[in-house]
Amino acid sequence: MQNSFQGDFDFSVSEILLVHKYSFQPYTTQTGYLEGRPVSGIVYSISGSALYCFEKEQVLLEEGCMIFLPKNCRYKLKNQSDREFLHITVNFEISGPHSDEIYDTIHDSFEAYLLLQKLLTVWTEKKQGFRPLAKSLLYKLLYKYFRNLEKSLRTDDYAKISPAKRMLDSRYRENISVCELADACGFSETHFRRMFYKNFQCSPTEYRLKKRIALAKELLRTGEFTVAEIAVYIGFDDSSYFSRVFKAETGLTPSEYIASERKRL
Numbered sequence: 001m002q003n004s005f006q007g008d009f010d011f012s013v014s015e016i017l018l019v020h021k022y023s024f025q026p027y028t029t030q031t032g033y034l035e036g037r038p039v040s041g042i043v044y045s046i047s048g049s050a051l052y053c054f055e056k057e058q059v060l061l062e063e064g065c066m067i068f069l070p071k072n073c074r075y076k077l078k079n080q081s082d083r084e085f086l087h088i089t090v091n092f093e094i095s096g097p098h099s100d101e102i103y104d105t106i107h108d109s110f111e112a113y114l115l116l117q118k119l120l121t122v123w124t125e126k127k128q129g130f131r132p133l134a135k136s137l138l139y140k141l142l143y144k145y146f147r148n149l150e151k152s153l154r155t156d157d158y159a160k161i162s163p164a165k166r167m168l169d170s171r172y173r174e175n176i177s178v179c180e181l182a183d184a185c186g187f188s189e190t191h192f193r194r195m196f197y198k199n200f201q202c203s204p205t206e207y208r209l210k211k212r213i214a215l216a217k218e219l220l221r222t223g224e225f226t227v228a229e230i231a232v233y234i235g236f237d238d239s240s241y242f243s244r245v246f247k248a249e250t251g252l253t254p255s256e257y258i259a260s261e262r263k264r265l
Helices: 110-125 128-153 157-170 178-185 187-199 204-222 227-233 239-250 254-264
Strands: 012-024 028-033 040-045 050-053 059-061 065-069 075-079 085-095 103-107
Touching: 012 128, 040 110, 040 187, 059 065, 059 103, 065 128, 075 239, 085 110, 085 128, 085 187, 103 128, 110 128, 128 157, 157 178, 157 204, 178 204, 187 204, 204 227, 204 239, 204 254, 227 239, 227 254, 239 254
Parallel strands: none
Antiparallel strands: 012 085, 028 075, 040 065, 040 085, 050 059, 050 075, 065 103
């Protein structure tokens, strides 16, 4: 399993391309994705199981479990049992910090199955307005998957570092010092930095910056605030410095980002 997933998560679904129920027969192998998936997908096993053979590992999808398959991941699929592998697949375009780096199975509740069945019905019937309704159901499903995955990956170390995470999540517009964060967890600064990176794959400063940039994007999309106002609001004293940081993080200046969002909409 790929794992750089601890901590906060966000994602955006731009388009659903396919929702279908499919049966994969016993003792067969599918090699269609050895060159990489063209889009992301999520698969739920209604009955039976299948082995996903990725380049460096194998993941077994069992009955009642879901797997997230990121765009471009390469694998072949094996049904090594005497039962058919009956599953629902949803293919879609997604963007987000974790959309290209996670695949793992989650044993989910019956609620997930009901969501998938409803999504399948909406997609099959294609009544007026089916696309936004289908997206709303997929968002719920993906939220459940990522939320459950996050919980499954938590360790004792995560619990020890969580006071600092809560501080950063609620006060990320402030310049909280590493010393203050370390004190909240009862660690030395050196040990705290090591533990934080181990759990979130970034430094506390980088974690805070990601949250600031995410908020800045939201505010820029509203069109109600100037770049200078946004810079001050999210914790930057200098709007020019904010613009440089924003471009370093997103590849666009704030003005270019606004223009690109207007074109997209």
